[in-house]
Amino acid sequence: MFIASFLARRLFQGALIVLLVSAIIFTLLRVVPGDPVRLMAGGMAPEALIEQIAEDMGLRDPIYQQFGRYVGGMLQGDLGQSFVRPANGASVGGASFDDNTRSERAEVWDLIANTAPMTLQLALLAMVFALIIAVPIGVWGGLRPGEFPDRFALYLSSVFVSLPNFWLGIVLALVLSVKLKLLPAIGYDGFAYTILPALVLAVEIAPFIIRTLTVSVAGVMGQNFIDIAAVRGLTRNQIIFHHALKNSAVPLLNLLGVQFSMLLGGVLVIEFIFDYPGLGLLTINAVMQRDFPLIQGIAIVTAAAFVLINIVVDLCATAIDPRLEY
Amino acid sequence: MSYLEITPDLSTPRKERKIAARIWSEAFASVEFKIGLVVFVILLLSAIFYPMFSGIDPTKMNISAKLSPPVFFGDGWSWVHPLGTDQLGRDMLSRALVGLRYSLLIGVSTTVVMLAVGALVGLFSGYFGGSVDTVLMRLTDAQLSIPMIILAITILGVSRPTIPSIILVLGLAGWPVYARVMRSTVMSERKKEFVRGAMVLGATDWRIMFSLILPLVLPPIAFVAVLDIARMMIFESVLGFLGLGVQPPTPTFGNIIADGRKYLMNAWWIATMPGVFLVLTLTSINLMGAALERARNKIYGGA
Numbered sequence: 001m002f003i004a005s006f007l008a009r010r011l012f013q014g015a016l017i018v019l020l021v022s023a024i025i026f027t028l029l030r031v032v033p034g035d036p037v038r039l040m041a042g043g044m045a046p047e048a049l050i051e052q053i054a055e056d057m058g059l060r061d062p063i064y065q066q067f068g069r070y071v072g073g074m075l076q077g078d079l080g081q082s083f084v085r086p087a088n089g090a091s092v093g094g095a096s097f098d099d100n101t102r103s104e105r106a107e108v109w110d111l112i113a114n115t116a117p118m119t120l121q122l123a124l125l126a127m128v129f130a131l132i133i134a135v136p137i138g139v140w141g142g143l144r145p146g147e148f149p150d151r152f153a154l155y156l157s158s159v160f161v162s163l164p165n166f167w168l169g170i171v172l173a174l175v176l177s178v179k180l181k182l183l184p185a186i187g188y189d190g191f192a193y194t195i196l197p198a199l200v201l202a203v204e205i206a207p208f209i210i211r212t213l214t215v216s217v218a219g220v221m222g223q224n225f226i227d228i229a230a231v232r233g234l235t236r237n238q239i240i241f242h243h244a245l246k247n248s249a250v251p252l253l254n255l256l257g258v259q260f261s262m263l264l265g266g267v268l269v270i271e272f273i274f275d276y277p278g279l280g281l282l283t284i285n286a287v288m289q290r291d292f293p294l295i296q297g298i299a300i301v302t303a304a305a306f307v308l309i310n311i312v313v314d315l316c317a318t319a320i321d322p323r324l325e326y
Numbered sequence: 327m328s329y330l331e332i333t334p335d336l337s338t339p340r341k342e343r344k345i346a347a348r349i350w351s352e353a354f355a356s357v358e359f360k361i362g363l364v365v366f367v368i369l370l371l372s373a374i375f376y377p378m379f380s381g382i383d384p385t386k387m388n389i390s391a392k393l394s395p396p397v398f399f400g401d402g403w404s405w406v407h408p409l410g411t412d413q414l415g416r417d418m419l420s421r422a423l424v425g426l427r428y429s430l431l432i433g434v435s436t437t438v439v440m441l442a443v444g445a446l447v448g449l450f451s452g453y454f455g456g457s458v459d460t461v462l463m464r465l466t467d468a469q470l471s472i473p474m475i476i477l478a479i480t481i482l483g484v485s486r487p488t489i490p491s492i493i494l495v496l497g498l499a500g501w502p503v504y505a506r507v508m509r510s511t512v513m514s515e516r517k518k519e520f521v522r523g524a525m526v527l528g529a530t531d532w533r534i535m536f537s538l539i540l541p542l543v544l545p546p547i548a549f550v551a552v553l554d555i556a557r558m559m560i561f562e563s564v565l566g567f568l569g570l571g572v573q574p575p576t577p578t579f580g581n582i583i584a585d586g587r588k589y590l591m592n593a594w595w596i597a598t599m600p601g602v603f604l605v606l607t608l609t610s611i612n613l614m615g616a617a618l619e620r621a622r623n624k625i626y627g628g629a
Contacts, residue, residue: 173590264476
C-alpha cells in the first residue's frame with residue numbers, strides 16, 4: 001500500500017515536471033531567432049510557399065495554441081514529425097523546394113526509439129568500466145582516511161575530472177586506434193566500436209563514484225556497529241562487504257540519479273567525436289539542423305527518463321535500506 | 327536608541343564569522359592545495375604575460391612555417407614555436423595561452439552568475455517558505471531535469487554565440503544545484519536564536535536575509551563553487567569544440583582542438599598540445615577545490 005501511494009504521488013509530480021519542461025523548451029524554441037520553415041522548404045523556395053507551409057503546419061498560430069496541440073499529441077504518444085529528416089534516413093535539409101524525391105518526414109518518436117538502444121548499450125558498458133575502476137580505489141581510500149590510499153583516490157579523481165571528454169577521446173583514438181591499432185574508433189560496425197567511447201565515458205563518471213564511495217565508506221567504518229561487528233567475531237572482509245559496502249550502496253544509487261544529466265552530456269559529446277549512431281549524435285544533428293520538433297522530443301523524453309530513473313532510484317534505496325522514507 | 331547599536335553584535339556571532347577563515351587555513355595546510363596553487367599561479371601568469379611580452383600574435387598566419395612540430399619532435403630542435411604551429415602557421419603556444427584567458431574568464435564569470443542566481447532563489451525559497459518555496463522549488467526541479475548541455479547547445483545553436491551569451495546561458499543552466507543547497511542551509515539558519523532576536527528587534531525581512539543570513543551561509547558554498555569553475559571551463563571548451571563557443575579567429579581550447587582534429591594524422595600536436603594546458607589548469611583548480619571541500623566537510627563535521 002505504501003508503494004502504491006508513493007508511486008502515485010511521485011508519478012504525478014513527475015508528470016507535472018515533464019509538462020513544465022515541455023513548456024519551457026517549447027517557448028524557448030519559438031522565441032529564439034531563426035525560421036526553421038525556410039530550412040524545411042528547401043533552398044530557393046518562394047516566400048509565398050514558405051508562408052503557406054508555415055500556415056499549414058500551424059506555425060503562425062499563437063504559442064499557447066501550438067503548445068496545446070503539442071501536449072494533446074504528446075498524451076497520445078505522438079511527438080510530431082521531424083522538420084528535416086525523411087522516414088527513410090538521410091537528411092534533406094539542403095534539397096531544393098521542388099525536389100519530388102523527398103519522401104514523408106520521419107516521426108520524432110521513431111527516431112528516438114531507434115537510437116536510444118545504442119546509447120543505452122554505450123552507457124551500460126561505460127558504467128561497468130567505471131565501477132571496475134572506481135570501486136576498488138574508492139573503498140580502499142575510504143578504509144584508510146587521511147592515509148596514502150585516500151590521497152591516491154583524491155589525486156586520481158582530481159585528474160580524471162580534469163580530462164575533457166572530447167580531448168581524451170581524441171588522444172585515446174590517436175594512441176589506441178591509429179598508432180597501436182587495438183580498437184576501432186569511428187562509426188559503428190559491431191560491439192567492438194562501443195569499447196573506446198565507453199572507456200572515455202567511464203573516465204568521466206569514475207571520479208564521482210570514487211568520491212562518493214570514499215566519503216560513505218569512511219563514514220560507515222566510523223560507526224559503532226562496525227566496532228561491535230568485530231567484537232561479534234566477524235572477519236574484516238565480512239565487515240567490509242556486508243556492512244560497509246551495503247551502506248554505501250544508497251549514496252551510490254542517489255549519485256546515479258543526480259548525475260544522469262551529466263552522463264547524458266558526456267554521451268552527447270562522445271557520440272559526436274566517435275560518430276557513434278546514438279541519441280547524442282541525433283541531438284547534436286538536430287540542433288545543427290534546427291530540427292525543432294526533434295530537439296523538443298529529445299528534451300522531453302530525457303526529462304521523463306530523468307524523472308523515472310529518480311523514482312526507481314528511490315524505490316531501490318528503500319529496498320536496500322528500509323529505514324529510508326519518502 | 328542604544329539597543330539598535332548592539333544589533334550587529336547579537337546578529338553575527340563571532341564564532342560563526344570565523345568559519346570562512348578556518349576553512350581557508352585548513353585547506354591551505356594540505357599538500358594538494360599548495361600543489362594546485364603553485365601550478366595555477368604559474369599558468370595564470372603565463373596566460374596573462376606571455377601573449378603580452380612575446381610579441382607573437384596568436385592569429386598571425388605564416389604559411390611558410392605551417393605544421394611545424396613542437397620542439398624535441400622536429401629535426402633539429404627549434405625554440406621559435408615551442409609547441410609547433412597549426413595548418414596556417416599560427417604559433418600554438420600563444421594560441422593555447424590566449425585560449426586559457428578566455429577559458430578562465432568564462433569559467434569564473436559563469437560560476438559567479440550560477441552562484442548568484444542559485445543563492446538568491448535558495449535564499450528566498452528557504453527564508454519565506456510556503457508557496458514561494460513551492461513555486462521556486464518546482465521550477466528548480468524542472469530546470470534540473472532538463473539536461474544542461476541540451477539546453478545550452480539548443481540556445482547557442484539557434485542564436486549567435488558571443489562571450490556574454492555563453493556566460494549567461496551556462497550560468498542560467500547551472501544554478502539549480504546551488505538553489506537547493508542554499509535553501510536547506512537558510513532553512514536551518516532561520517530557526518536560530520540570532521535570527522529570532524533580530525526579528526524581535528524589528529529588523530526587516532530584507533535586512534535579515536541579506537545582512538544576517540547571507541554572509542553566514544554564502545562563504546561555505548562559495549568555497550565549493552571553486553570546483554564548478556573547472557566544470558564550467560570544460561563546458562566552455564565543449565561548446566567551442568562543437569562550434570558553439572567563442573567564434574574563430576579568437577582562439578579557444580574548444581575551437582583549436584576541433585580544428586586540430588582534422589589534421590590529427592599528420593600533425594597530432596594541434597589537437598593534443600593545447601589540451602595539455604587545459605588539463606593542467608583544470609587539475610590545479612580541482613586540487614584546490616577538493617582541498618577546500620574537504621576542509622569544509624571537516625569543519626562542518628561531514629555535513
